[in-house]
Amino acid sequence: MKWITSFRNRYRAAGKVKYFCIGRNKTGTTSLKRAFEDLGFPVGDQRTAEILTGKYYFEGDFQPIIGFCRSAQVFQDVPFSYPETYKHLDEAFPGSKFILTVRDTPDQWYQSLTRFHSKMFGKDGNLPTTAELKLAPYVWPGFMYNVVRIHGTPEDDPYNKGIMVQHYKKYNDDVLKYFKGRPEDLLVINLAEPRSYDKFVEFLGVDSPYHDFPWENQT
Structure with a gap:
């Protein structure tokens, strides 16, 4: 039962360093979550986090989100991949670690996100319109509309490539500036690069029986 899992995760996470996966969606965050789970880390419930978002x-x-972060040790996806969240978490949980996942290029990230949204929320393989996003039933109608509009795109062009790519670049730059001079607190990682998994387990300070990340939700 969900409440039993939640209670167990809260108990297992008590007094331990928290890890926040703050890379934008479609940068390998689901694979990162699975890697943590495979190593036995208690991971926060994604649907609860989405509802709070x-x-x-x-x-x-941010107070309800901070309260939720006492429920486990590792957190990913929204709102942890959203602007400003990491700043509040860093203040609320001193000593926490942050992982910024990135793609090879901003264009690769954009193509991955738009392919995924076309598949999940569009019609006949096309990008969703604003009207379709507002009606998409994920979490509740309107949730996906806010997920896309967070990039600052206009109502009549919700997937404007120039705006979305610039938002992605600015977000990553802002994270790097915020953690400048704190290499022990931030890992920047591209899961597709050689030895990326080695860097991951080294950052965690653990031994692992695995040699690479599991691949989840590839687009």
């Missing part, structure tokens, strides 16, 4: 993130209220 819809209720509080867009209001600028």
Whole structure:
């Protein structure tokens, strides 16, 4: 049962260093989550985090999200991949570690995200329209609309490539600036690069029976 898992994760995470996966969606965050799970780390419930995102993130209220972060040791996806969240978590949980996942290029990230959204929310393989995003049933109608609009795109062009790519680049730059001079607190990693898994387990300070990341949700 879900409440039993939640109770167990909270107990296992008590007093341990927290890890926040803050790379933008479609940069390998699901594979990173699976890698943590394979190593026995308790990972926060994604649907609960999504519900909190819809209720509080867009209001600028981070306290419920911070409270949720006491429920496990590792967190990924929204709102942890959203602007400003990492700053509040860094302040609330001193000594925590952050992992910024990236793609080879911003264009590769854009293509991956738009292919995924076309498959999940569009019609006949096309990108979703604003109207379709507002009706998409994921979490609740309107949730996916906010997921896309966080990039700053206009109502009549929700997947504007120039704006989305610039947003991706700015987000990554902002993270690097924030953690400048703190290499022990931030790992920047491209899961597709050779030895990326070695860098990951070295950052965690653990031994692993595995040699590479599991691949999840590839697009």
